Amino acid sequence: MREPIARSTSRPVEPEEVFREPRAVPPTAVQRVEPEADAFADLPVLTLEPEPRFKRAKWLGRLLWGAMGLIASLALGLAADSLIRELYRRAEWLGWVGLGALALFVLAALALAIREAWALRRLHGLEHLRHAAAQVLVSDQPDPARAIVQQLSAVYAGRADMARARTVLDADAATLFDGADIVRHAERTLMLDLDARAKALTAASARRVAVVTAVSPRALIDMGYVIFESLRLGGTIAQLYGARPGFFGSLRLVGAILAHLAVTGGILLTDGFVEQLVGQGAAARISARLGEGFVNGLMTARVGIAAMRAVRPLPFAALQQPMVRDFIPELVNLTKGTGSPS
Amino acid sequence: MAQPPTIAVDELGIALANLRDAASGTVTPTLRLGVTGLSRAGKTIFITALIHNLLTGARLPGFTPAADGRLVGAEIAQYPDKAMPRFAYEQHLAALTGHQPVWPDSTRRISQLRVTLKYQSTRFLKSLGGLSTLHLDIVDYPGEWLLDLPLLSLSFAEWSADALERARRPASTREAEAFLAALDALDPLRAATDTGAELLANGFTQYLRLSREDGRALSSLPPGRFLMPGDLEGTPALTFAPLPAQTQQVRRGTLYALMEERYEAYKRIVVRPFFRNHFARLDRQIVLVDALRALNAGPEAVADLETALTGILACYRQGDGNPWTRLVSRRIDRILFAATKADHVHHTSHDRLEAILKRIVADASRRAKFAGAETRSLALASVRATTEGTLEEAGETLPCIIGKPLAGETIGGKIYDGVEEIALFPGDLPANPDTVLEPGNPVRINFLRFTPPDVTTRTSDGVAVLPHIRLDRALEYLIGDWLR
Secondary structure, three states, X not given: OOOOEEEEOOOOOOHHHHHOOOOOXXXXXXXXXXXXXXXXXXXXXXXXXXXXXXXXXXHHHHHHHHHHHHHHHHHHHHHHHHHHHHHHHHOHHHHHHHHHHHHHHHHHHHHHHHHHHHHHHHHHHHHHHHHHHHHHHHHOOHHHHHHHHHHHHHHOOOOHHHHHHHHHHHHHXXXXXXXXXXXXXXXXXXXXXXXXXXXXXXXXXXXXXXXXXXXXXXXXXXXXXHHHHHHHHHHHHHHHOOOOOOHHHHHHHHHHHHHHHHHHHHHHHHHOHHHHHHHHHHHHHHOHHHHHHHHHHHHHHHHHHHHHHHHOOOOOOOOOOOOHHHHHHHHHXXXXXXXXXX | OOOOOOOHHHHHHHHHHHHHHHHHHOOOOEEEEEEEEOOOOOHHHHHHHHHHHHHHOOOOOOOHHHHOOOEEEEEEEOOOOOOOOEOOHHHHHHHHHOOOOOOOOOOOOOEEEEEEEEEEOOOHHHHXXXXXXXXXXXXXXXXXXXXXXXXXXXXXXXXXXHHHHHHOOHHHHHHHHHHHHHHHHOOOOOEOOHHHHXXXXXXXXXXXXXXXXXXXXXXXXXXXXXXXXXXXXXOHHHOOOOOOOOOOOOOOXXXXXXXXXXXXXXXXXXXXXXXXXXXXXXXXXXXXXXXXXXXXXXXXXXXXXXXXXXXXXXXXXXXXXXXXXXXXXXOEOEEEEEEOOHHHOOHHHHHHHHHHHHHHOHHHHHHHHHHOOEEEEEEOEOOOOOEEEEEEEOOEEEEEEEEOEXXXXXXXXXXXXXXXOXXXXXXXXXXXXXXXXXXXXXXXXXXXXXXXXXXXXXXXXXXXXXXXXXXXXXHHHHHHHHHO
């Protein structure tokens, strides 16, 4: 039985107000200093890595697209209207059928749009979370960190595979008092498993790409396959981290992945540069196609890593980001089979 | 003139012991963790909680080896020094997690424990051999004894001047009255008698005891063994008292000469071995500071605390060593200053508590950094006795803590019985840490002591989980890098 007695002991006193005596001095004794803007206030909080953000269209572009959309909608509306009228003119029942079909179409389109918007929001939410987490890692404030944990729990609320991790995180976050600790703990508990699975998916994809490239008769086929596999990999990884992208979400994801590749491609390239040269040289000596397969496989691995960085809701702080070189053994062991497509 | 705390023979002994450790350390490295804190700073609780959390592998999310799953396990091992009592971990834990949890009694004697940690290293070469092992040696001792360390560099005359100045302060008139009267009645230059010396020493001990019970003077009153004599009670080495400085030549056989001789004997027999065996060879140090109790007692107590800590920490060997010098000379390369009992304030006040702690240990910390050691400060609670909440008072929302105050704790005229649970807003800590040292500042805060928490959560193995605040962060800082 708890019977908390709420009792204020000493009234909260603002120390500054109490400890400072009021005093008056002649103005000549005062050195006037203009308030100076804090030089550090505007500096952006350093994130752990340079990350490209989704760019929003400028207002001119928005105007253009908006107007165009309006015209298109008007045209569509007009077309639909005249179609229905025409149908009614032919026969009453035909008109009703047409109207019904139109209503269904509009309903379905609306549902789809809502789903897309939802997916986009989710993707955006993950990105937002990542930035917030990167800031907390620097600022070490507990309250935003708890908010992040709550949002993460919401993101993964429907996931049976993460039930245990969620429970552990919720219980432990209450015992932690430092923002950075909370975020790092969240990363360890929630992301560890997801990272491993994303890595496995990437490895399997890379291996498939390498094999297809090695055996495909035409360059066009393996190019197509690389693109197909990359898209699929990006989608799967996004789903794994809780993004569930729809069509537009996927487009945005592809954009983000490409942006990541552009920014970090250099880093990822140099990370395994020597191994790549050696591997490629050795593989190419055996067979030119095998060498190409190796390169394409590494490319896919890079796409997988970029996708992870694009959709992971927390930055890599406590855990290590996978490197391209981690996938080289997988690619070298092509004989082990292509792995089952997931 | 300040004397060095050790003599040449000690140095040789320390170097040899280090060499021996280094030899055995090639197989299993040993990390000696120094837990420093005045009496009632929470040393015993800290050690108990630390061992318990390591043994059970319970809630340590901020401790990387445990969070990464690399810490395989820990167990209590045989301590190599067979002449020392073992730290009564089981009894302390039973007290904390019993049906009616109580805080362990204050430490009355020295004890030690060795915990062996098994972990998987992340270093390539180390991880080749499978699991690695690390011994963690911890010593617990009465905090009063710590006050003796500064005596090592003080002569009898210096110490006497200091002690008498303290006794004559207006604040301690009541406690010191009897002793000062006895002192005035004696002529130090007369021939000494055992009874006279005993009488004076008793008066002095009584004075020390009274001022400790008073609680205002924050135990910065050496010699510590007078308060916690252990098995030396009544020996000549513990039967002396400070005497006023003499202008004439002091002849042998006088009371002054006798007292001086006993003072030196006290240093030789009691203090120096204690220092040599336990403090001269440490790798890491945590300094537990009960800042809240001092804040409760007022600026004088805070100033006392600062003086005591600075004096004590000056005795330690801090600095950055390299693997070669470490063979013969161990130095503390990381010091963690911890404001204990952080659960007595709401977590929004932890920043201010840390700022106050930094102010209190500023001198000690500066000295350590100059010597090359790393320092950090944080607010922690080894065992968290409260939960947090908010309370509405006159339209204002106040952050408060919820817990059961110990029986006898009192606030606003009400005395608690140790059963009732209350929500307490202890008052705001000052934003400017300097104000806590300004004499004459009224006390605007009131912290209560709480009973230990009821154990409500257990691990899957059925072991009680002791809640804590930032114990994992402290561990990470103190031993985390040894477990890489």
